[in-house]
Amino acid sequence: MNHDQIKLLGAAGLRATQPRVSIARLLFGDGKDRHVTAEWVAEQLDAADENIVLASVYNTLNAFVAAGLLREVHGAERGVAIFDTNTTPHHHFYNEKTKKLTDIPAEAVKVLKLPAAPKGAKTVGCDVIIRVR
Amino acid sequence: MNHDQIKLLGAAGLRATQPRVSIARLLFGDGKDRHVTAEWVAEQLDAADENIVLASVYNTLNAFVAAGLLREVHGAERGVAIFDTNTTPHHHFYNEKTKKLTDIPAEAVKVLKLPAAPKGAKTVGCDVIIRVR
C-alpha cells in the first residue's frame, strides 16, 4: 500500500523516490511511534530485500527531519543519531543499559520562569532526557 | 598553588599525577563554572607549555567524571563530549549557532508526575536542554 507513503511524501514536499517510499513505509506504515537509528533502518530494509546504502538512509532520514516528518532526539547516546517518528512535543527516558528510549508526555514536565535566552536567540527545541539504568 | 589540586584529587580517590594536577588546576583553579571539551583543554595546556596528548586528556576527563569531579553534559552537540565543572543539578541552554552552553538553575524546571521508569531501573540523571538559535 504505497499510495499512503507517496501522498505523505508529496505533502511534505519530497519527491517520492523508491528508497524514500520504502523507508516511509517502514517508519510510518503502521502509525506506531518509533525511535530508530540509521543502522536499524538499513537492517530492516536489508531483511526485506530492499537494499539501500547506509549513506542514503542517512540522507533520507535527514531529509525527513528537514521536512518535519521526523524529529531527532538529542542527548541519548553520544555519537549516534536517533530519530523519532513522533514529532509532537514530548520527552524521554533513556535506559543506558538497554539503550532504549521511552516516551514521557509533555505535560509531565513543567518549565517555570526560564532565564531569557541570550538576546536575539529564539528557542528552537527543548529536550528533556531522564537517564535510567 | 598545586596543593589545592593535589588535595582535591586525593579526596576523589585519584592519584595526583602531573597531568591530572595540571588539568585540575585549569578546570578548578579559580572556582568558576566551566563547560569544556577535551580539545579546549588540550589547547589551553599547549598554550601553557604543558603538553598532554589528547588521548590522555580524554582519559583524565573521563576519570574525573567517574570520580564525580566533573559531569558530562548530554544532548548538546552530537559526537562531541562536553564536560561541566558544576556537578550540582542544573540544566542548560544550548546555542546551536555559537555552540555555547548557558546554565539554567534547577529550580526553573519543574518535573511533575513522571511515569515510572521501566521496572528495576533507577534514575541516574536528568538533562534538560533548551536549544536556541
Next chain:
DNA sequence: CTCTCTGCAAAAGGTTTGCACGTCC
C-alpha cells in the same frame, strides 16, 4: 530533458584502545 536522488567509496571528526615506558606511593 532537467534536476534531484542514489549508490558507492572515501573522508571526516571525535573518541577509544594497545602497548611500551615512566612515574607515583
Next chain:
DNA sequence: GGACGTGCAAACCTTTTGCAGAGAG
C-alpha cells in the same frame, strides 16, 4: 618494587561528502 597512568599511534564508529550514473516529473 609494583600498580597505575601517560605518550604515541593506530583503530574505531558513526556520519558526511563527492562524484558518476539512474530516476522522477
